[in-house]
Amino acid sequence: MTDAQKGLLAIAGSSTVWGLSGLYYKLLDGIAPLEILAHRTLWSLVFFIGLLAIQGRLAALRAGLRQPRSLRLLLLSSLMISINWFGFIFAISAGFATEASLGYYIFPLVAAGMGVLLLGERPGAAQWTAIALASVAVLILTIGLGSVPWIALLLASSFGIYGLIKRGLGIGPVVSVALEVVLLAPIALIYLVWLHQSAGAFGQSLEVSLLLAFSGVLTALPLVLFSYASKRLRMSTLGLVQYLNPTLQFAVAVLVFAEPFTPVHTVAFALIWTGLAIFTLSRLRQERRSRKAAIV
Numbered sequence: 066m067t068d069a070q071k072g073l074l075a076i077a078g079s080s081t082v083w084g085l086s087g088l089y090y091k092l093l094d095g096i097a098p099l100e101i102l103a104h105r106t107l108w109s110l111v112f113f114i115g116l117l118a119i120q121g122r123l124a125a126l127r128a129g130l131r132q133p134r135s136l137r138l139l140l141l142s143s144l145m146i147s148i149n150w151f152g153f154i155f156a157i158s159a160g161f162a163t164e165a166s167l168g169y170y171i172f173p174l175v176a177a178g179m180g181v182l183l184l185g186e187r188p189g190a191a192q193w194t195a196i197a198l199a200s201v202a203v204l205i206l207t208i209g210l211g212s213v214p215w216i217a218l219l220l221a222s223s224f225g226i227y228g229l230i231k232r233g234l235g236i237g238p239v240v241s242v243a244l245e246v247v248l249l250a251p252i253a254l255i256y257l258v259w260l261h262q263s264a265g266a267f268g269q270s271l272e273v274s275l276l277l278a279f280s281g282v283l284t285a286l287p288l289v290l291f292s293y294a295s296k297r298l299r300m301s302t303l304g305l306v307q308y309l310n311p312t313l314q315f316a317v318a319v320l321v322f323a324e325p326f327t328p329v330h331t332v333a334f335a336l337i338w339t340g341l342a343i344f345t346l347s348r349l350r351q352e353r354r355s356r357k358a359a360i361v
Contacts, residue, residue, distance in 0.1 A: 066174040068297045069133065069147075069297055069298060071293075071297060072293065072294040072295075072297030072298040072302075073199075073294070073297070073298065073302070073306070074174055075290040075291070075293045075294035075297075076290070076291060076294035076298060076302075076303055076306045076307065076340045077306055077309065078287070078290050078309050079286075079287035079288070079290035079291045079294065080287075080308075080309040080313075081313065082179070082286065082290075082312075083124060083287050083310040083313075083314075084289040084309055084310040084311070084312065084313025084314050086153075086283055087153075087157045087165070087314055087317050087318070087322075088317060089276075089280070089283055090153075090154055090157045090158070090280075091157055091158075091278055091322070092334040093158075093266075093273070093274055093277070093280075093311060094158060096266045096273070096277075098151055098154040098155040099151065099256070099263070099307065100256075100257070100260060100266060101150045101154050101277065101280065102147065102148060102150055102154055102253070103253035103254075103257050103260075104253075104257070104267065104277040104278070104281075105154075105280040105281060105283075105284050106147070106150075106246050106249045107250055107251055107254060107257070107281070108277070108278050108279070108280055108281025108282070108284075109113065109242075109246045109280075109281040109284045110243070110246040110247060110281070110298075110338075111280055111281055112281045112284075112285040113239070113242065113246060113285055114126075114243070114245035116239070116289065117239075117284070117359035122240065124306075125236075125240045126240065126243060126244060126247065126260065129240060129241070129244045130247070134359055135235070135236060138230050139234070139241065139244050139245055139248060140232055141230050141246060141247055142234070142241070143244075143245035143246070143248045144221045144226055145224070145226050145227035145230065145251050146223075146227050146245055147249055148219065148223040149219075149220055149223040149224050149227065151361070152168075152216060152219045152220045153165055153167070153220060154222075155216070155292045156216050158315060160322070161324075162317060162322050162324055163269065163315065163318040163319060163324045163325075163326065163330065164214050164216045164217045164219060164319035165216060165217065165318070166280055166311045166312075166314035166315040166318055167206075167214060167217040167311075167333075167334070168203050168214075168216060168218070168219070168220030168221045168224075168311075169220060169221070169224075169310055169311035169314065170311045170334075170337050170341065171199050171203070171217065171221045171236070171253045171314075171337060172220070172221040172225060172305065172309075172345060173200075173341065173344060173356040174195055174196050174290060174340060174341070175199070175221040175225045176190055176219075176224075176225045176229075177195070177196055177259055177344070178196050179225050179226070179229060179355060181196075183229065184229075189345050189347060191344065191346070191347035192343075192344060192347055194340070194343055195341065195343045195344035195347070197340075197355040198336045198337070198340035199336070199337055199340050200341055200345070201336055201348035202332075202333040202334070202336040202340070203217075203333075204336045205329060205332055205336070206233060206329060206330070208331045209327070209329030209332075209333075210327075210329055221237065222248065225255050231260060233251055237292070238288065238291070238292040238295070239288065239289055239292050242285075242288050268288070291315075304345065304348065305345060308341070317332075
């Protein structure tokens with residue numbers, strides 16, 4: 066099997082885990098999203114420390130914590146990823162899984178918009194069209210459903226800001242996420258110690274305790290797979306396969322959780338999918354031209 070084929074299997078695996086993770090968190094219905102987030106953070110830390118210890122890379126954690134600039138960026142990125150994780154867990158528990166899938170669909174378009182506003186990037190006509198279609202879709206949902214799809218916007222914007230912050234880090238993806246959970250772990254631990262003075266789900270039953278503990282693996286493993294794939298695949302391939310994540314989320318929300326999918330949703334999602342198709346084709350053409358220029 067070639068490196069590209071291994072990378073394709075890795076990104077497909079990570080996107081599938083992310084896409085179906087709503088089914089897992091639904092098993093924890095009845096447990097407060099903040100408690101689940103705290104366990105997810107702590108058990109992710111256990112996974113990452115174990116993985117880095119096996120790889121002999123624990124020194125990279127210490128080195129990262131000794132860099133003041135990296136530490137400041139990591140504090141911001143850890144805040145953004147914790148908001149994103151909490152938003153998704155809340156969406157599943159509160160019956161907004163469809164809206165969560167929308168957030169990950171519009172993320173590439175929101176990221177492109179952030180590039181224009183914050184980085185001075187100049188998108189082409191196709192990218193402007195895609196961004197405009199996404200904006201119209203959000204407006205239609207807001208008017209048609211009588212409320213702003215704030216969960217979708219929260220997930221897309223928090224992950225977009227997270228990506229911007231990570232651009233400034235000279236640390237690999239696995240080590241940087243491990244550092245983020247290192248920074249978040251004390252807060253999670255203090256919260257759980259306080260919570261278990263009077264309540265707390267962990268320890269009430271073996272099943273729930275195992276589910277909470279395994280959330281760390283569910284969080285960390287797809288990140289490791291994504292890191293592996295990113296080193297072996299073109300960015301266009303990564304981007305295309307990653308759409309499997311929100312597609313599976315959408316299928317789970319509508320077909321398994323039986324969340325309502327109204328005509329308003331149909332119009333909005335059709336606009337989003339059209340925008341994504343335009344955006345993706347534009348990126349593919351840009352990459353093809355770049356490769357040809359590099360050959361010449």
